[in-house]
Amino acid sequence: MLRAGLIGLPATGKTTLFSLLTRAGADGATGRFGHNEAHIGTAAVRDDRLDRLTALYEPQRRVPATVAFADVAGAATPRSLVDVGAYREAHALLHVVRAFHADDVPHAAGGVDAARDAQAVEDELILADLEVTERRLERIERDKRKGAGGNLDREAGVLARCREALEDGSPIRSLELERDDARTLRGFQFLSAKPLLLVINLDEDDIGEADRAVELTGLSGMLSQAHVRAVPVCAKIELEIAQLDAEDARMFLADLGLREPGLHRIVRAAYELLGYISFFTVGKDECRAWSIANGSLAPEAAGAIHTDMQRGFIRAEVVSYENLTGRGSLTACRNHGEVRLEGKEYVVQDGDVINFRFAT
Numbered sequence: 001m002l003r004a005g006l007i008g009l010p011a012t013g014k015t016t017l018f019s020l021l022t023r024a025g026a027d028g029a030t031g032r033f034g035h036n037e038a039h040i041g042t043a044a045v046r047d048d049r050l051d052r053l054t055a056l057y058e059p060q061r062r063v064p065a066t067v068a069f070a071d072v073a074g075a076a077t078p079r080s081l082v083d084v085g086a087y088r089e090a091h092a093l094l095h096v097v098r099a100f101h102a103d104d105v106p107h108a109a110g111g112v113d114a115a116r117d118a119q120a121v122e123d124e125l126i127l128a129d130l131e132v133t134e135r136r137l138e139r140i141e142r143d144k145r146k147g148a149g150g151n152l153d154r155e156a157g158v159l160a161r162c163r164e165a166l167e168d169g170s171p172i173r174s175l176e177l178e179r180d181d182a183r184t185l186r187g188f189q190f191l192s193a194k195p196l197l198l199v200i201n202l203d204e205d206d207i208g209e210a211d212r213a214v215e216l217t218g219l220s221g222m223l224s225q226a227h228v229r230a231v232p233v234c235a236k237i238e239l240e241i242a243q244l245d246a247e248d249a250r251m252f253l254a255d256l257g258l259r260e261p262g263l264h265r266i267v268r269a270a271y272e273l274l275g276y277i278s279f280f281t282v283g284k285d286e287c288r289a290w291s292i293a294n295g296s297l298a299p300e301a302a303g304a305i306h307t308d309m310q311r312g313f314i315r316a317e318v319v320s321y322e323n324l325t326g327r328g329s330l331t332a333c334r335n336h337g338e339v340r341l342e343g344k345e346y347v348v349q350d351g352d353v354i355n356f357r358f359a360t
């Protein structure tokens, strides 16, 4: 499951957006994570392909992929979040940037300025990671003096690169890292290493110009960096619209010049940002969508379902969504040689319908 954490300066619309995203959540559960409390909500990912597979199989259960969002009360600024597990473990950060004007909502000194605010939060992410990096480097120095060796040099090397970037004001996500180095850093769960989705919270009047939101708010510079994307929303009005029935909601969205609800736009942007794809499992009992990183091998995809399936992976029986819905049944696909038996090295493709064979 994709996990994302909402960050941003106070009163930027984080909780409004959280409600918009998780209103239709599968469970809407909240929970405690780490020392600080975070609200966790989930949202189902819309996927027309799952609808068509469900129509084909008429299963007892239809299970869409889900995304979990975390929101904390009060200041959701990076330094207060380094101890919050839901943020450390997030795959991506959703940074809500205020671009709306409202006299009754206090904002930072100097008025509404999305680019300034975005940079302020970015700087905090960088500072938070710099503290962690320096602490660890000092520790490594001490351990080395006591005679520890081995992998410490390698770790110190990659951390030194991080420190250099961070001191320079660059986030860790901007570094191009070798696979091994990236793996070394993974355990630190650096906040500035996470892909960033800027959610630009616009005035109702400006949402019609959403395509130009990045330029209008002066955020082009940040968007030119690696692993950063943006999506414009109008959180308050979109939340109101989301509470209407489907037909009215569609009409009001169209009035604003929006083709689809905020949830879908944000989830899609997050999937693009992370390079996520979906594969499916089908059957009479359940049709289900699963999310994995693009480039995942078949055993990793099996692991998304269950670790036992990954461990005991034997083969994957694969047919494409297009073939399956085109022919109308697995048997027909088999007769046309469209069901492939794939091994451990197979790179799963978006839309694959998979049946894993595994030993228990």
Ligand SMILES: Nc1nc2c(ncn2[C@@H]2O[C@H](COP(=O)(O)OP(=O)(O)OP(=O)(O)O)[C@@H](O)[C@H]2O)c(=O)[nH]1
Binding pocket: 008, 009, 010, 011, 012, 013, 014, 015, 016, 017, 072, 073, 074, 075, 076, 100, 101, 102, 105, 201, 202, 203, 204, 233, 234, 235, 236, 237
């Ligand atoms: N006009 C307008 N007001 C908004 C919009 N989004 C949020 N607000 C208002 O801004 C205020 C703060 O919104 P919240 O969603 O609570 O913001 P937050 O970032 O969670 O705030 P904190 O958790 O206190 O930091 C509320 O009064 C919202 O109704 C928007 O798009 N337009």
Ligand SMILES: [Mg+2]
Binding pocket: 014, 015, 016, 072, 073, 074
């Ligand atoms: Mg809030």
